[in-house]
Each structure stands twice: as C-alpha cells, then as structure tokens.
Amino acid sequence: MSNQQHNVISTELLFQPYTVKKLTLSSRIVMSPMARAFSPDGVPGPDVAAYYRRRAEHGVGLIITEGATIEHPSASSEPRIPHMYGEAALQGWAEVVEHVHEAGGKIFPQILHMGIVRPSGSNPHPEAASLSPSGLDMEGTQVGEPMTEAEIATVIQAYADAAANAQSIGFDGIELHGAHGFLIDQFFWKTTNRRTDRYGGDLQKRTQFAVELVMAVRAAVGPDFPIAMRISQWKMNDYQARLFDTPEQLEQFLRLLVDAGVDIFHCSTRHFWEPEFEGSELGFAGWVRELSGQTTITVGSVGMPDEPEAGVDKATHPGMGELMKRYEQQEFDLVAVGRALLGDPAWGAKIREGRVSEIQAFTPEALAMLD
Structure with missing residues (x-):
C-alpha cells in the first residue's frame, strides 16, 4: 500500500479513550514490549525514562515495557536486562513511571522469567x-x-x-509474559511440559502453573489492578508451533486464566491479519476476544510493510486499512505496535495526522542508537 493510500485511511478511532477496570487510556495504541538491555546491573536510568516518555508524548496510550525479571537467579540471561526488584531498580522504574505519566501515558511492566530459553551459564x-x-x-x-x-x-x-513492587511504585498494571517459549509458556507447551503431577498432562493441567501464578499475583495487588498476559501460539524456535488446534481448546485455556484473574490478553502473532482457525477470517486476537470476553490487544507486523524475516513486504502487507477494518468489526480493543515505534517514537502522531511519508523506518543496525 502506498503512502498516499495510507494517508486517506482514518485512524482517528485509535485515538479514543479506553477503560479497563478503573484504568482509562488516552488512546487505543499500545507500545509492545521489546527487549533493549539498556539497564546496567538491572537498573533503568534516566535514558530509559526519556525513551518511554517520547513514545507517550506522541499518542501511545499504554506502554508495556521490555521484560523486567523477577527475583530469581536464572530469570535473566543478560546483566543489562532490567529487574523488578531491588531498591535501585525500583527507584529507576519509579522515574520511568513519573515521566510517562507526565506525558499523559499509562505504563505496565512486562514481568518475566526466561526459563529454559536462557542459555546455560548466562550472566x-x-x-x-x-x-x-x-x-x-x-x-x-x-x-x-x-x-x-x-x-x-x-x-x-x-x-x-x-x-506488588510494580504497584507500589506507581505502575498502572502489569503484564505477565506467557508467550514465545518463556517459562510460563513452557508449562503450556506439551513439548517442554511432560510432568505427571498436577502441573502436567492435558491442556487444563498444563495451565495450572499459570493459574496459580495469576491467583498469587491477584492476591498481591488486589481486585482493581489490571493484569495482562501475553500469549502466543508460536515459539522463538518455531514460528509454526500451535498450542491450540481448535477454538474449543483455546476457550478452555482462556476460561481458566480469566477465572484466575487475567483482565487483558495480549495476543502475539506474526501477522495480525491472518486467520487463526479454518472456516473464519478472525485473527488470533479476534478469537480470544470472542471466547474470553476480556480486553484484547492485537499485535503482529502492525505498521511494518518491509519485514523480510517475517515474510512481509509492501506487496503482501494489507496495511492500515485492514487494521482499521478489523478494529471496526470489534476483533480487538487495543493495537500494539513494536518495531515501528522503535524506529519512530512519533509513529502514533504521524499516522493520526496523515504524515506517513515522514515515518522513520526501523532498521536492526540502528538498534544500538535508538533513543
């Protein structure tokens, strides 16, 4: 789709407020969590605060930070991945929260443990x-x-x-990383979970670890603090992997997590427009929203028409028109944007104002210089 075609597509509906529990977002655009490892010794500094603030200043309603680790020795593979524990790290995060709030945004940390995807012997x-x-x-x-x-x-x-740490320093909610092969997802995945106790077996039993984890988080933060969970079919080592072959399996999984306390599902897929199950055009987020009744975030190559590694280029990317069509059909409530926001902190403002030709492209080579 050309820049001219992009310009005539109204994205104004993405800039309307949205409320989940007692939290109101200024827009429907979410910054997707993306690891940068810019926090020496796990402590985010003023540069991290400025980095997230710039995105909030340009129309991002909710920022979900890069993954921040729990206090466990094998949670992380890199000393510069931020922590969600320890006085210094929490002080750093408190500054991040303050900057995002001053810019009119809301912010969740993504909380994670890498599990077996952490290389053995990692710092x-x-x-x-x-x-x-x-x-x-x-x-x-x-x-x-x-x-x-x-x-x-x-x-x-x-x-x-x-x-509880995140809540105490002013975050607006939290996201649990239950996707892509990280620890929570390893319990979901039959290839990595062959346990014979209550945490293994059929899909319901493989969800038990996450259920107990969400219940513990809900008990720690109370009834009104939003809990999101990122989920996916695909794994980092296998883009074709599938947890669910049918809507019925997905519904069973979602119901367990909703009952445990999940308010928001962040539905990670490679391409937001691809149908998830045969016989329906609904994407992954659309099915999750229909089956769970909860707030749903779509993500997957939004705003990225040149992405060779994901098999997407200008000729095959359906563009913002397809995104807005699916949004208007109520397939999802919120739209998460990843690499496009890495490349240009003003992406949101530019699509709203029809300045698509001015969007700065993301390149992996520029990652170390991103501000």
Whole structure:
C-alpha cells in the first residue's frame, strides 16, 4: 500500500479513550514490549525514562515495557536486562513511571522469567541452572532436572512480589509474559511440559502453573489492578508451533486464566491479519476476544510493510486499512505496535495526522542508537 493510500485511511478511532477496570487510556495504541538491555546491573536510568516518555508524548496510550525479571537467579540471561526488584531498580522504574505519566501515558511492566530459553551459564548468575518444567529444552531434549514443587512455589512467589513492587511504585498494571517459549509458556507447551503431577498432562493441567501464578499475583495487588498476559501460539524456535488446534481448546485455556484473574490478553502473532482457525477470517486476537470476553490487544507486523524475516513486504502487507477494518468489526480493543515505534517514537502522531511519508523506518543496525 502506498503512502498516499495510507494517508486517506482514518485512524482517528485509535485515538479514543479506553477503560479497563478503573484504568482509562488516552488512546487505543499500545507500545509492545521489546527487549533493549539498556539497564546496567538491572537498573533503568534516566535514558530509559526519556525513551518511554517520547513514545507517550506522541499518542501511545499504554506502554508495556521490555521484560523486567523477577527475583530469581536464572530469570535473566543478560546483566543489562532490567529487574523488578531491588531498591535501585525500583527507584529507576519509579522515574520511568513519573515521566510517562507526565506525558499523559499509562505504563505496565512486562514481568518475566526466561526459563529454559536462557542459555546455560548466562550472566549475571552463570552458576544458576536454567529452569524448565520437565528439564527439557524447547526441542524436547533432556538438558536438566524437572522443576521441583518447591522451586515452582518460589517462582510463583517471586512473580507476586514483582507485581506488588510494580504497584507500589506507581505502575498502572502489569503484564505477565506467557508467550514465545518463556517459562510460563513452557508449562503450556506439551513439548517442554511432560510432568505427571498436577502441573502436567492435558491442556487444563498444563495451565495450572499459570493459574496459580495469576491467583498469587491477584492476591498481591488486589481486585482493581489490571493484569495482562501475553500469549502466543508460536515459539522463538518455531514460528509454526500451535498450542491450540481448535477454538474449543483455546476457550478452555482462556476460561481458566480469566477465572484466575487475567483482565487483558495480549495476543502475539506474526501477522495480525491472518486467520487463526479454518472456516473464519478472525485473527488470533479476534478469537480470544470472542471466547474470553476480556480486553484484547492485537499485535503482529502492525505498521511494518518491509519485514523480510517475517515474510512481509509492501506487496503482501494489507496495511492500515485492514487494521482499521478489523478494529471496526470489534476483533480487538487495543493495537500494539513494536518495531515501528522503535524506529519512530512519533509513529502514533504521524499516522493520526496523515504524515506517513515522514515515518522513520526501523532498521536492526540502528538498534544500538535508538533513543
């Protein structure tokens, strides 16, 4: 789609307020969490605060930060990934929150534990073994010992503590990373979860870890603090992976998480416009919204018509027209934007004002210089 065609598509509906629980966002645009590892010793500095503030100043209603780790030695693979614990890190995050709020935005941290996708021997704790539900890597190869129930309880408590920390310093909600093969998703995935206790077996049992984790977080933050969860079919090592082959399986999964306390589902897919199940044009977010009744975020190559690694180019990307059509059909409530917002903090303002030709393109080579 050409710039001229983009310009005539109204995106004004994306700049209307949206309320979930007691939280009101100024627009329907969400900044998707994207790891940058710009926080030495896990502590976000003034540069991180300025980075997120710039996005809030240009129409992003909700910022979901890059993943911040729970307090567990094998949660992270890099010393510069931010923490959601410790006095210095929390002070840094408090400054981030203040800057985003001053710019009129709202902000959630994404809270995570990498699990077995963390390479063995990674800093900052090379001595710590990477965790996996069954001691299996993402290919299903035995590389360690299954998590004990004591280890599971410790990790769940660390998630609850991280969520309480986020609430205490002024974040507006939290997102749990339950996608892409990180620890929570490893419990969902039958390739990595072959447990025979209450945390393994059929899909319902493989969801039990997440259910207990969400319940612990809800108990820590109270009834009104929004809890989002990012979910996906695909894994970092397998874009074709599928947790759910039918809407019925997806509905069973979602109902368990809604009952545990999830308010928002962040539906990660490679291409927002692709149908999720045969016989329907609904994308992943559309199915999740229909089956759960909860606030749903779509994401997946929004605003990125040149993305060779994802098999997208100008000739095949349906553009903003398709996004707005699906939004108007109520397939989703919010729209998350990733690399387009990395490339240009003013992306939101420019699509609203029809200045698409002025959008700065994202390039991986420029990542180290992003502001």
